[in-house]
Amino acid sequence: MSEHFETSAIRIQSERSQFYEHSTPLYLTSSFVFQDAEDMRASFAEEKQKNLYSRFSNPNVNEFTEKMVKLEGAEDGYSFATGMAAIYSTFAALLNSGDHILSCQSVFGSTHTLFTKYFPKWNIETTYFKADETDLEKYLTPNTKTLYVETPTNPAIEVLDLEFLGKFAKKHNLIFIVDNCFATPYLQQPIKFGADLVVHSATKLIDGQGRVLGGIAVGRKNLIREIYLFARNTGPAMSPFNAWVLSKSLETIAVRVEKHCENAQKVAEFLENHPNVSLVKYPFLKSHPNYETAKNQMKLGGNIVAFEVKGGIEAGRNFLNKIKMCSLSANLGDTRTIVTHPASTTHSKLSEEERNEVGITAGLVRCSVGLEHVDDIIEDLKQALD
Numbered sequence: 001m002s003e004h005f006e007t008s009a010i011r012i013q014s015e016r017s018q019f020y021e022h023s024t025p026l027y028l029t030s031s032f033v034f035q036d037a038e039d040m041r042a043s044f045a046e047e048k049q050k051n052l053y054s055r056f057s058n059p060n061v062n063e064f065t066e067k068m069v070k071l072e073g074a075e076d077g078y079s080f081a082t083g084m085a086a087i088y089s090t091f092a093a094l095l096n097s098g099d100h101i102l103s104c105q106s107v108f109g110s111t112h113t114l115f116t117k118y119f120p121k122w123n124i125e126t127t128y129f130k131a132d133e134t135d136l137e138k139y140l141t142p143n144t145k146t147l148y149v150e151t152p153t154n155p156a157i158e159v160l161d162l163e164f165l166g167k168f169a170k171k172h173n174l175i176f177i178v179d180n181c182f183a184t185p186y187l188q189q190p191i192k193f194g195a196d197l198v199v200h201s202a203t204k205l206i207d208g209q210g211r212v213l214g215g216i217a218v219g220r221k222n223l224i225r226e227i228y229l230f231a232r233n234t235g236p237a238m239s240p241f242n243a244w245v246l247s248k249s250l251e252t253i254a255v256r257v258e259k260h261c262e263n264a265q266k267v268a269e270f271l272e273n274h275p276n277v278s279l280v281k282y283p284f285l286k287s288h289p290n291y292e293t294a295k296n297q298m299k300l301g302g303n304i305v306a307f308e309v310k311g312g313i314e315a316g317r318n319f320l321n322k323i324k325m326c327s328l329s330a331n332l333g334d335t336r337t338i339v340t341h342p343a344s345t346t347h348s349k350l351s352e353e354e355r356n357e358v359g360i361t362a363g364l365v366r367c368s369v370g371l372e373h374v375d376d377i378i379e380d381l382k383q384a385l386d
Ligand SMILES: *Cc1c(COP(=O)(O)O)cnc(C)c1O
Pocket: 082, 083, 084, 085, 108, 150, 154, 179, 181, 182, 200, 201, 202, 203, 204, 213, 214, 215
């Protein structure tokens, strides 16, 4: 059915119970029962599609997964307790000792730790490339198995060219994995550009209200099968309650993300004209170096705006101290606008040189623009900058 995005996000629903409920109930059950020995045997043999045990599947989790599969244009999916569980399990299921990962340089902090601290324990090495590099052949080894990227990246808001990377991955037979957390499927569907798998932290814009943690991997059926088998035996499953919340969240994702982006665009334009701001990075500003790529692969610019306050580390910290309404918090993609100063917090352990490498300059502030009235958001940023 060629249903519109909004309709799928609302109307995909698990089967009704005997109560004919309108909204899907919460199925808090660890396990499921069988009619007889034959029913049980056939269910375990996967001759029937039945829920057996909530570590494997559950009606609420299935509903959330099914919606995300449809919204991303994927074949299949599996939902996880967190975004990091999804990312870790995807690699752990698909890679063998000796395999090599090619990844964009700017990846989520815990993903970076996974690549640099833990995967080498199993003899899996990662090579990083910069967002605008196009000569990637030189990084390939006979063991390169996956190409991994985020776009837009956190917190430098670089935009990588998915079409180019999709073709590169196909040519070299790499499994192309995209962390689509910053864009959501409403803004960008990496599978259209050749991604084999898309991973998400559902904790961010998918929940969108700062309530629950969640993650998901969607993509090719054969790859998801491997991920599912790994997950069903290692136990990073999403809870039915979180799935219920997240499935409800998806019903409003289109209107929420649309408004987030509208607000973020206005905030970015305001910042670009403020004398105490030396640089603004937002994919849909004409001044963004990858504006054309962003326009080609994203519906709108997203809700994260990064900007450089004049005066370095101290100016960045001062700006945060003057903020009145916006929250100082590590999360993003919430209804509430959040500001952070990466150089003195999330990335303070890196040297200045390492920070500059990934585009985290001393005065860089990351703003996750929320759904408050945009005039109030701008007013708060303005009084802190002035
Ligand atoms: C938050 C985040 C993650 C990790 O998700 P959790 O749900 O916190 O485990 C992964 N990738 C990106 C881009 C994120 O922003």
